[in-house]
Amino acid sequence: MADFVAKPLSKIIRVSGLSRDTKEYNNALEETAKVLEDGGLIGVPTDTIYGIACLASISNAVKNIYELKGRAESKPLAICVPTVESISHICKVSVDNDLLHDLLPGPVTLVFERSPELNPDLNPTHSKVGIRIPKFSYIQDLAVICSYPLALTSANYSSQTSSTTVEEFKPLWEKLDLVIDAGRVGTGSKDGSTVVDLSTNGRYQIIRQGCAMENTLAVLRDKYKLLSTD
Template sequence: MANVIKVNTQSDESIIECLPAACEVLDKGGVIAMPTDTIYGVAAKVSVTAGIQRIYNLKGRDQSKPLAICCSDISQITRWSNCSIGEDILKELLPGPFTLILERSTKLNPDLNPGVQSVGIRIPDSALCIKLVAQLGEPIALTSANISGKSSAISIEEFKELWSEVDVILDGGPCNQQEDRRGSTIIDFTVPGKFSIVRVGSLCDETVKLLTEKYGMQNITRQ
């Protein structure tokens, strides 16, 4: 059974208190469950291959489906990707409910999404996520806390089937999330000057308008 740690996600003190236990687990190749700005997720340290593999195993996830990574600030994005979009766009979108697909950096663990030349990067609008990654000192691999194909979870009670499979659960109570439980909007920026919506999620329509009207980017989303 996982170690459940209650955390007040609105309190910096409460967040800081939970970080040592979570980081210790991640450093050792463990997996944690935690709330994000959209839904609950499961996470492992990007540089630890054993943790990445555990995520696939506990979710029953297809090995060909890439995992996104979570950074703590915009300056890290250029370390872990070859970013093709300007800092002004990054600051518009992040932190926020978006996953940006960019060309991956050679600095990333080659066992993370092997054979895939891009990487999805998140900076959730979540003090807990940001402070955890900052203390860890490198990104986490992050995906939804559910068995693959099942509904996403906005409370820890909704992923009970995973409780015995993860090492630590950071219980921040119900996520502040819309009823349709959409995760992040996934946007592919690998083609310079263009973008495509890979998955419709939070704030999708508003973001398409922003990118096309304010930044003059071409929307090449497949119909």
């Protein structure tokens, strides 16, 4: 894999403490969206840890995420969408909408069979894709105004510790076009989202326990009576 070409960080935008109805907040959103639409990579807060994101439709940007992180190309990226209703545009949803609304937005990644509408250069060797709707206003609002879902992964070099502040992934700053600083995120743990495969009707498979295992099982197993494939 070729080395990623470092470039000066354009800027850090601090949004911690900003209300969603302020001019400063909306200006930050617009600037972030423009960077993404231009094929850039950003550091962005979520409800669990900081992530690196790009537009999933821009193949070169997706490639740059792998090179930046030193990530094996066989490891898939997740997709961040703005609403539960938008999931069916890029996935073959195999569960009721009520179940989706019980888990999302939240610290859970739901895995479904991908639809042909998804960029074929994103996770090309995988027939499934993980979907995120973080319960964090900035990335939710960003997903709403972007023209295409975001490709999303953790803000760290591959296999290293996740980041709950922007300072913790400072070695990556020079390789990013923009960093959004929302202060410390998450619940104190550095665990990422709970990842669950729901691609089989009536069944679930936990791929990664993550930070929301207990609540996820309560929804899947206890409320909707899904059976584990394990």
